[in-house]
Amino acid sequence: MAALASELVWAKPADGGRILEVLLARGAPALRELVSGLRVPGQGEDAGVRSALHGLALRVGDGAHEDQRAMLAGVLLEALASPADAELLSFVIAQLQLVGRDEAVPALAARLSDARLGDPAVRALCQIGTPAARAALRQALAGAPPEGALPLVHALGSLRDVEAIPAIVAHLGAADRSLRQAALLASADCGAAAASEAILAAASSADPTERRLGIRAAVLLAQRLHAAGRPAEALALQKALAGLPEGALPALALRVDLVGVGALDDLIAAASGADVPRREMALRLGQALPGLAVTAAWCAALPRMEPPAARAALVAMLGRRQDRAALPVLRQMLADADAGVRAAAMEALVHAAPEASLRPLVALVATGPAEDIAAGSALLTWAGGAELAPAAAAALGKATPAGKAALLDLLASRQAVAQAPAVLALLGDGEAPVRLAVLKTLETLGGATEVPAVLEFTLATSAAAERRAAQRALTAICRRQPAAAAPVVAALKAASGEARAALLGLAATLGGAEALAVVVADTASPDDATRLAAVKALGEWPDAAAAEPLIGLARGTADPRIRVLALRGYVRAVTLPTRRPAAETAAGLDQAWALAATADERRLVLSGLGTVRDDAALASIVKGLDLEDVREEAAAAVVAVCCPREKDPGLLTPAAYAALVRVRDTAQTPALVERARAHLEAFSFGGGVNIALGKPVKTSCRQQGDKAPWRAVDGKITRQDAWFGAEWPSHLEVDLTQEVSIEAVRAVFYWDGRRSYQYNVETSLDGQTWAVVADHSANTRVATEQGVLHRFKAVRARHVRLAILKNSVNEAVHLVELEVYAEGQAPAVVVRPAPAVPPVVKAPPIQAPPLPAPDAEGFISLFNGKDLTGWMGSTQGYGVEDGLLVCKSAPRRAATRPMWVWSCRSSTTRGIRRPMATS
């Protein structure tokens, strides 16, 4: 049986059900055996038995399995009658609480006075709740000592046992506070009118706990008396309660319980005045009272309500009642002198009659005072359905300027494209704010139909703000519907003078092949302003199609302004996000590099090259490393191209290795050197001919165990095949047996993810005088399985040694392998397979070198490359690292989206050029 039951721990439902059916079919003996499997917790496994008995109790206790229920109850009662641990018996009682009926009452009653089982027995009897169970509880209460009475009083109270009233009331004067309070609640719950006096006394007690309990009991007693058909006594209690401090609010709710609609006058009185909690409670209670007469009474009281806040609150309540009878008075309130009342009336109308509220609301928004416009539009965003847009559009004509702006906002928020013509009609409005609002709305709603009119407006207006707004609208429309751009291109072809310059700027935001042809042609215009505008337009072209014309311009022009603009535009165009292979981008930038003649121009190109994370860009960048005046910028570009960034492990190619070595050895900026050095350690090397393999070795200290020195030149990179020396400082020396020109040494120390070794690599011709060829004495990087490959300028030597200065974790040294490489035979960089990411060039988070001094256009450098001196506004979260302006607070966001910090110095120039540091 226990075996069967043990299968029940987390059984499949079908299996569990089947096993329980088997148990039931075998009858009482099987259940007895099951019960005998119960164990005191911690003294044996009985989870299956407990699950089975609990499952059986829940199954047979459902009311449809009477025979089986009686059988289970019988077996549980047998168990309850036999001596056992109290914990087990309380488990049995808990199951009887689920399946017990009258047959369980005597046995449970017998346990009522038990210290440990009395409490579960009370609860089981309470749950059984039959007359016999009640009688048992009453009998126990009659004979209970004061300290045992409390649970019984509670139980009889929760059973609302009228026959227990005398026994309960007897405890109202108990000395024990808990028992007295239990008697108060229980007598109230049983409807004991005799307890009224004691309850009211408690409700006015100075002791707050007693007082609250008394109030609660008074409410309860009145409800029970009312239910028992004794309304007069209930009402008397309610009146008494209303007069007590803190009793007013509960008494109000109670009054509604007792007399329903009869409480209306009290509620209306409570809803007037400035007492907010009382008012809100009265309104909440009043809202729930049904009937047209109730609505009418509230409506009649409404105009007299003071202060206005009370009026507004009642209006809101009438709305929530959703009673159409209140509509006339609600409409009347739309004209109330108080704005709060008007706002409440609008909302109430929406609740009470959504379809009928739309027109009055739209009308208020169109022509009402400012506060009504705000409240009305807020309401319409959620209240108006499909019919809102036509109604709002129809109201535009007669609206006030502020009303027009609000209605336009509503149309935009609903994407009411069909209303675009009505919106456009307002473009001729006399008020500038309205015209601006129209243009803003057309950004969302406009289509090809609206383009000619907006275009005409753009050319005709003299207000700069409106022209910009109109251009934004045109851009937005044409981005959504590329075909809509045709009229703009046509107008561009036809325009001349200032209009042509303006349209060139617009064309730059639209793009497209046809427009491009016109703009390119204009770069050769005899008119100075047109030519300059055309070059600027190309520089801002949305795609890379402008790149070719721009480089052509940069090559061909003699005008320094045009050259700077064209070159900058070209770099921008080729580095726009694209799926073009990175090598092509790099080739494009190399053309610019070839063209760059000044340091500023080279910096510009380097800033672009720094964004191309590919070998191809390095070919151009390293040319910059040769030039004194842009070396640091070139070094920054190398680091930007090669070093790891977030999840990108960085470039690990031979070209990257060579470039980083140059940065490490020649750059001046410590941070760049450090980043280059750090990334150099990530490279893997392969091949090469280790000439130390199997050569004679000697050491300066004794070995530990069998870890002899020759194991450091055995060619095996495992931690077992290593030399363990007993102390540091110490050294291991290998004799190459003949003089060789060497250029690299690799040292692999014991690795465990936490220890680091400090040492120098030294060489000697004679074994007497030593020279350091690689200094690793300040190393703190942990040792790895790859070891460290030290490359140095080729040197002739016969002896090579590692002078070990420190092991970070203990007093011994553990060298897995020492490899020595002759000149030309050192391991080469192993190129790992490229990560499976498409070659997308993204706008990088950081990479620009320090910005140049004032250039040919007169722009002033905003950033000194060291700190944020001169910058204003919120610079929090920004900082300078490696000479770069970086965003520290949100690097992930910065990686995908440029952010701007504004400088006060920009106000002295005519505009702000896009900084190359986009961070």
Next chain:
Amino acid sequence: MTKGSMIMSRRRFLGQAAMAGAAVSILPGSVLGAEGKPAANDRINHAVIGCGGMGNGHIGIILADPQAKLVAVCDVDAKRLAAAQARGGPDCKAYRDFREMLASEDIDCCHVVTPPHWHALQNVAALDAGCDVWAEKPMTRTIDEGQAVIDAVRRNGRVFRLNTWFRLQNTFYGLGTTVKPLKKLVMSGALGWPLTVRVSRHTGFHWKTSQWSGKINMPSEPVPPELDYDRWLGPAPFKPYFRHRTHGSFRGYWDYDGGGLADMGQHYLDPVQYILDKDDTSPVEVEALAPWPQHEDAVGLWGRVWMKYADGCTLILESCEWGDEETAGRPYIEGPKGKVYPGFRTDPPELAELVKSLPDPEPMISDFTVSMRTRQKFGLNEVNGNRSNILVHLANAAIRTGRKLHFDPVALEFIDDDAANRLVHQPMRAPWRLV
């Protein structure tokens, strides 16, 4: 003037100070005196019952709110109480008995952050003491306790909020969208009716059934000296102490809570109830696929729960921690005319566009301070909160009884099932009683 009437008069002042004729539910920030830090006597006095993990979360919220002041904390664990009082500073008093705290302190807002077997008792006690209540979920431990909280709110004219908020704000767990567009789409009828909603790991919801399972066959252990175990148990049946029963793991025992369902249920299901417009009703059928029989003390695993409303709308809960899985790749909301997947991917796709032109749902008060100052119901209150509380307990009743149950959403009882109803009404251990 007695202490009590002083408390009441201060509260009245709190209610009135804010009322600038604003009975509408969209309240401008200035109504709250948002121009600056409120004067000291206009700050709201908060107290916290229960200073465990969540309690400390509440304390953090209170201390960070310039409009709030923490006046008292209460716990039955002396160590936790001392730590909480230290956080609250010199003006914060410590109590081991919440009744004493409610009687002695001038509290505007009481936070009930105890295990759920205490929730109903303490919510009602705080409401009867004239406090507004900020309550942890699940709202109560059984279905019938919920009504006692509703009555106490009504009787005392207080405001109540449950500590979950996804119907009001924030991205809805792993679903990758807020609730608002879902509500707009469903209410527009574009998905058709009735709808099926799947709340499963596959749609972004982790039910944590393993995490909140109880232990079985545990030997009793000595009660640590700092813990008043009898008071910790309170209304729950006495059972021998072992550590896993109490702090931090009590969710694994039926006497105090209901496992992962009770932990996450109201967070996950309350927004569903809102989206389906079921704030005033409950399902009529519930059935579970779970190991059966369940242990009488320790909460165990479950696989899937179905709940069906009278109009045919269906909720499917799937834990993905027991039994087979059927929700993988299936929509979060499925209707006869359209489907919505996590991330607001829709089928047909244009439904996502349609939402932009639909009106917003009616706004609700989403800042409890606004509710307290204006005396208007919070968006997630005792009434709709109790309906999502019921969803949790319906699901657990089906898991425990192992059979399909029929529920009466008005009487709030199971139909013709005495044993299941004995789970709905569970008497408390004396001297505790809920009236």
